Amino acid sequence: MTPIQSPASVKGALPYWGVLCCALFVTASVVCLKKGVDNTQNLLNTLSWLEMPALVSGWVWAGILCFIISFVFWLKVLKVLPLNIAFNLVNIEHVFVPLASYLFLGEMISSMRAVGIGIVLLGVWVIAEAYCRIEERV
Amino acid sequence: MTSGFFVLVILSQALVVGGQIFLKHALNSTVDGSETSTWKRAAPFAYGLGLMTLWFFLWLELLSRVELSYLYPFDALGPLFMAFGASMMLKEKMTPRLWCGVLLIVVGLLIVGASQ
Known part of the structure; x- marks a missing residue:
């Protein structure tokens, strides 16, 4: 990312930070939610949605809070970027989430899974770079 | 995995x-500065929030059934749906480069999904 020099580049940098913050909070959110539903799994019956036992867990509330924060960032990003580009850039979360699953939930990342994550990262980069070029022309 | 599970996953992506x-x-009609009334903007925003809320609870249910890192790759369908949805409904341009990125992401996510 280029250093901030002019108002135009400040405006240009915002979507990237927005996307990054959004993806990080989504990651935090899903990790919290997973911890929450794991804790309450024995109570969680498919047909008992009206009782909402999962909402009892503090992890679930933390997850919801993170999700709302990520949503605020998402709205800021969406105002600036076309939906198609924003939606694909935020796919960077598919890199963060398995990493977080590994770090915080003790789930394993096999080498094949790591390759898949790498390809996702490549795809996000291809789109981000394409958007940079459009932006430079404007 | 049962077919019911896949139906739910596809529904959540939709x-x-x-x-x-x-x-x-909703945000588009805010940006272009036209004389769209606040209520006209609020309606699509509310629909959007409504669908996202439905998705959230459906996703929470799916999450309680399987591992997070197993469920997540099914989002692979998302970029594809979105590519068609956004270009049809919002008239957004799909450049070859964008398709390229979308396909890479989808392939990557499918590999993650297929991995153990």
């Missing part, structure tokens, strides 16, 4: 894409 399209539609 909810995401529909919700996002409504949200973007």
Whole structure:
């Protein structure tokens, strides 16, 4: 990312930070939610949605809070970027989430899974770079 | 995995894409400065939020059944749905480069999904 020099580049940098913050909070959110539903799994019956036992867990509330924060960032990003580009850039979360699953939930990342994550990262980069070029022309 | 599980996963993706399209539609009509009334903007925003809320609870249910890192790759369908949805409903341009990125992401996510 280029250093901030002019108002135009400040405006240009915002979507990237927005996307990054959004993806990080989504990651935090899903990790919290997973911890929450794991804790309450024995109570969680498919047909008992009206009782909402999962909402009892503090992890679930933390997850919801993170999700709302990520949503605020998402709205800021969406105002600036076309939906198609924003939606694909935020796919960077598919890199963060398995990493977080590994770090915080003790789930394993096999080498094949790591390759898949790498390809996702490549795809996000291809789109981000394409958007940079459009932006430079404007 | 049962076919019911896949139906739910696809439904959740459809909810995401529909919700996002409504949200973007609402924000678009804010940005272009036209004389759209606040209520006209609020309606698609509310629809978007509604669909996202439905998606959230459906996703929470799916999450309670399987591992997070197993469930997440099914979002691979999302970018594809979104590519068609956004270009049809919002008239957004799909450049070859964008398709390229979308396909890379989808392939990557499918590999993650197929991995153990």
